[in-house]
Every structure is written in structure tokens, then in C-alpha cells.
Amino acid sequence: MPLGVIINSFSIFLGGIAGGLLGHLLPERFKTEIQLIFGLCAMAMGIPAVNGTVHLPAVILAVILGTSIGMAVHLEHRINRAAEWMQRPISNLFPKEQLALSHNEFVHRLVTIIVLFCASGTGIYGSLDAGMTGDHTVLIAKSVLDFFTAAIFACNLGYVVSMIAVPQFFIFLSLFLLAGIIFPLTTPEMVADFKSCGGILIIATSFRMIQVKQFPTADMIPAMVLVMPISWFWMTIILPLL
Template sequence: MFIGLGTVANVVTVAVGSVIGLLFGSRIPERTRQLITATLGLVTLVLGISSAGSIGSTALAGVVGKGGLLVVIGALLVGGLIGSALRIEQRLEGAADWLRSKIADDEDSGRFVDAVVTPTLLFCVGPLTILGSLSDGLGRGADQLLVKSLLDGFAAIAFAASLGYGVLFSAVLVGVLQGGLTLLAFALGDFLSLAQIDALTATGGVILMALSLRLLQLKQIPVGDMLPALLLAPVIVAGAAALLH
């Protein structure tokens, strides 16, 4: 096998799942499509809660003691301020809307934007994305990404059936992000400690919970603006380690 196999498999399963969803989605009644989206929201909530549990990990506690929650809160607050200042959410939606205007201007704008942005966030923010990409890049195997590929493939079927063909473009973004992380790990080796990965995973879990509220149509949280928190969480842990040890 080769380094990057996991990302290739993930891109293929998302693309194939999207095509399957598009082929059969028109035969699904609207109420069923809404139920599918709500189900994805509930599953995303469960994944988010599970990932957020890394706040209490032994590795993170070994660096920051009982301050794991403070690390996550700090990363989310500062990251949210940065993301809001950079208008990341607005830029993501603008890019998706630009893509819609180039491909099919008659497509419903809001629906197409949701079809691109929402699956991309779900596929790219979860812990398996980070851990799997790093493991693949370090030559430890693509098992985690292969499992993620299967899960994302089924999710892509559901998303495409309920939101439309914009979901196809999330496959490209998955390839760019996961491929980039894999190459980074290949070039730099173990550049994140276990404590940093746990902080990143917990922060990603909270972002997934925010995304689930959007899928459940309970609250339109600008999840894109929260993305800088994923970069800040490991930095805060590294800073805490330097100060406390």
C-alpha cells in the first residue's frame, strides 16, 4: 500500500455515495429527506459528545492538570473571534455560491451552499480526520481513514439525497484537507503530542455539536468561524507545557 491511500479511498467513497444519493434521492419524499437530515444531525451530536470527552484524557491532564476544559474554551473563544474577524463562514458560503453560479445558476442558492459547506465540515472536523491523516502520513497505516471512508460514504448518500449535487464538491475539499495533513505528517513526523491531539479532538467535538444543531435546524451557529480553534488548541497546550514544566 502507499501513503495517502486513506485519503484517496475517502474521496472515492464520498463521490460514489453522492452519486448514489443523487440517483435515488428524487424518489424519496420530502418528509423522508427531512428525517434523513435530522438523523444525520443526531448522529453528529453523538460523535461530537464522544469526541469532546477527550477533555478529560490522561495525556491532556498530564500537561494542564484539570485545565483541559479551559484549553478548549480558550481555543473556541479566541478562535471564534479570529474566525469572525476573518469572516470565514461568510467566505465559505460565498465560495459555494460562486461555484453554484458557475455551474447551475438556477439551483436554489441556500440549498446548494448547505450541500457543499455542511458535509465538508462534518467530513473534515471529526477526530478520525486528524488522527487518520496523521497516522497515514507517518506510515502507520490507513485503517482509521478507511473506516471513516465507509462512514462518510453512507453519510454522502444521505446528504446528496436530501440536499442535492453540491455534496459532490465536498469530496474535493476532503481530498485537499486530508491530503495536506497526510503530507505534513510525512514531512514533519510526530509534530503533535498526544495531549495536543486530545485537545484538538475535544475542540473538534464541540464544533461537531454546533454543526449538529444546524442539521437539526435548532440554531444556525456559524461553524466556519469556529475553525481557527482547531489550530489554537494544540498551540495552547504547547504553551501550557512550556510554562508549567
């Protein structure tokens, strides 16, 4: 049973509802500054993952190629449109919801947390680990941070944050079910490079969260698919030649 996946998605749903309900009670200064703190925490999660890199050239190549593919297929634009689509039913359910953000800023922030929740290396690895070993510890631990992250973002973005639990659930459930096929094909080095690639995405996302630089985090998602095959190719084909 995908217990960890269910708990993780449910924590985002509840966090989004809690933030939407209570956000108007919090002062704007608190909501702005606590978001900076969560961006800092996200960066702290990404840095140790990058430090665990085994084959750095493979990870860099995966990030460059993956981002290029994402930009070529306009992945971030497609996710932007999906984010706008997610907001429509929320607007119908809560027509009086007032958000103190411009449309562009709203979409940018929503895409940022979609990537954070749905494409984090920790979540993807936790889903694979749970499906292969039955150990849900990683996902359950992640759920605690995700609840508060969703609540804080929902203070500014509203109830739509809770809807991110839906695509996240299906992505992580698919990985959980495919774990029996994927995990035996990996090596510890490939997994470490995969986590490192996820760490780079998290760091890029944290820069968006603290509004320092708008990295194309959605366009970077294909790197997560490429990194383990490239790590294997580097380890088995390239390194013996050096």
C-alpha cells in the first residue's frame, strides 16, 4: 500500500486548506518573510544532495540537456497554462477569495511550488524507495515540511495550493508502482547522482522562492529523467576510457 504517497499528498492538501483559511489573519510582513525562510530551508535541503554527487560531469550534462529539452518543448509554458487551469475551479468555489498578487506573479509562484512538490529528488526517491523496500520513512518525513510549506504559500496564493496534491499523488503513485522495475536497474552511484540532480532543481527553486532569480525550474524537470541513464553511461563507458 502506498502509505507514504498518500500521507505526503494529504499533507499538501491539508496545508493548502489551512493556509487558505488562515492567510487573511496573518500580516503581510509575516507572510513575506516566512516565505524567505522556507526558501532558505529548501536551499539547505538541496545543498547536501548536491554534495553527494558521484559523477559530477554526468549530472551537469543531464541538467544542461534536460533543460534544453524542456525549453525546446516549452515545458514551463505548458505548466503555466496548467497552473492557470487549476485556479479556475477554485475561483468558482471561492469567488470572494482576494489575492494581493498580480497575475504573472501568481503564476510564477504557483509554478515554483508545483516543481517543488512534484519534481523534488527527495519525493521521487522516497516514492521509489517505498515501492521497492516498503520503507515510507522518507516520504513521511517530507510530509511534515510539505504541510507547512503548502500552508505558507497558500497564505498568498489561496486554496489552489491544495490542488497540487492531485498531480503530485499520481506522479508519486506511478513511481511507487514502477519501483519494482526501475530500482533493480540502478546502482548506488546512479541514485546518488539522481539525488544530486534533484538537489540542483531544489536550489534553483529556492532562488525563485526568495525572488533572487527566476530560474526555468519547470524546464529543468527532464533532467531528472536523463540523469540516471547518463550517470550509467559515464560510469560504464566513459570512465574506463579515461
